Amino acid sequence: MRSYRAIVQKELHALFVSPIAYVVLAVFFLVTGFYFFFYLTGVLDYLMQQGLQAQQFGGNPPPFDAPGIVMQGFFGIVSFVLLLLLPMVTMGSFSEEKKSGTIELLLTSPVTHLQVILGKFTAFMLFLFVMLTPTILNTVLLYVFSDPLPPLAPMLLGYLGAFLLGGSLLAFGLFFSSLTENQIVAVVVTFCVFMILWVIDFAAGTASTLTNETLRYLSVLKHYEDFTRGILDTQHLVFYFSLIFLGLFLTSVSLDSLRWRQ
């Protein structure tokens, strides 16, 4: 347990002394902040027009879930920026250790592969937490100033979805980083694999064949969207947890294989 904590600490230290963490955080806050503002003002303009029209022609404006629309747009952009940025967080996790030879220290220390992998993964999840937490401010403001108070579920579940989606990106980022000594290769492969999983349902036709259903099921974004709509479905939880588990499992296989192949 102490070793595990030491690895978490070491990994967080490595993240926060490198410029990558700050660049990632800055870009994330900038882009998500801008889009939040953009969606919010867009929706407010639209509501204003609706109100004016209603005044001119009489009657009530049609009901409109403003906070819901803003939050869905916001979480949409969050997912996209996570896709772009998280591979950069994990790219060095193992490739740098392999390149500099510090992997030899880890693998000849009395720690298990599981401790190493979970230690790194935990550190990255904490980093993801640091990324997502300040954006709660947006959500809280939106919640407080909405009248009537919007339902809480889409907001909370949106964050849960972002965590799970981010977790699967991080788990696979770890795996691809463990395959190579080259950080660029790790980041590009992680990005490409998730880019494909992002849009894989485009390939699915409308018919409900097994292939189409499978393709639709594999789309990481489809599962995410339900969270932002406030729907908690165990199928999505199972999907993301399996993805995270698979990523970490493959990382451990890849670490083991360092021992057979070399």
Add this chain to the structure above:
Amino acid sequence: MIEAENLTKHYGSYTAIDDVSFQVSQGEILGLLGPNGAGKTTTMRILAGFFPASEGKAMVAGFDVFEQPLEVKRRVGYLPENPPLYGEMSVDTYLRFVATIKGTAGSQLRSRLSQAKDRCGLGDEGGRLIKHLSKGYRQRVGLAQALIHEPEILILDEPTVGLDPNQIIEVRELIKNLAGDHTVILSTHILPEVSMICERVIILNHGKIIAVDSPQNLTTRLGGGQSIQLEVAGRAEELPALLETLPQVTSVSVERVEGTHQSVSVETQGSDDIRHVIARKVIDAGLDLFQLSAQRMTLEDVFVELTTEENEVEEEEPV
């Protein structure tokens, strides 16, 4: 303390080490000697539990390296060829991290940290970032990292590489002092180092053990003749004939003449030291003797002799 039995390691079709067996007893310092690509690093990596051997068995501190790797790793301090350092950490942070993952904690950690730093001459460098350290200091941090958990066994892959002459002497002293309560395996291709530090040497070439013995025995076993340099003054024309009457002398040559001084070199065979006999002959011949010095066949000669028996191409060690 360490038992290697028939260790073999293949990298694809390349055989890095082939049927290597040896034993190291407690408190001993064993040197692994060999040209680049001989399999020193591979042997050490197997013993440190970095990867398993393709065939064979290794027991370290009473535990099988493949079956109980954690028990072994707890008892082994390992310094790889390139010290495994995190450049962004300070020396203290780094050593504390290593100590923790090696299973040290609390007040023990603090005392071992300062002890390891003192031993490796890092007393004042604790706060510096490793990436700002010179190569020699990095090597010291690497060494401190191997020592920090007070392991019973130390595996040091070329511990003096990159150090300046003074540091090399310090590190050698340090390693010598560690013997006794620690068992040490070190690899090197610096030959004098082996004769200075090690009690026993294994010479590896092309992944095979070609000799195991103490440095002294190795040098005597292979011929062990002497090469004696004389500086004499006077008429030395008869000297070669005179000395060649001695049974141990194989050849005499007069090499250099400076005024009346002449330089003579005498090659002998066998392990007898005949310097005094030669001195007497020279004096009896009525010559003035200014200098007499002998050189025993060094480990270097042994090494060259053993490793160049066949014409070989040096192979790079795969990483």
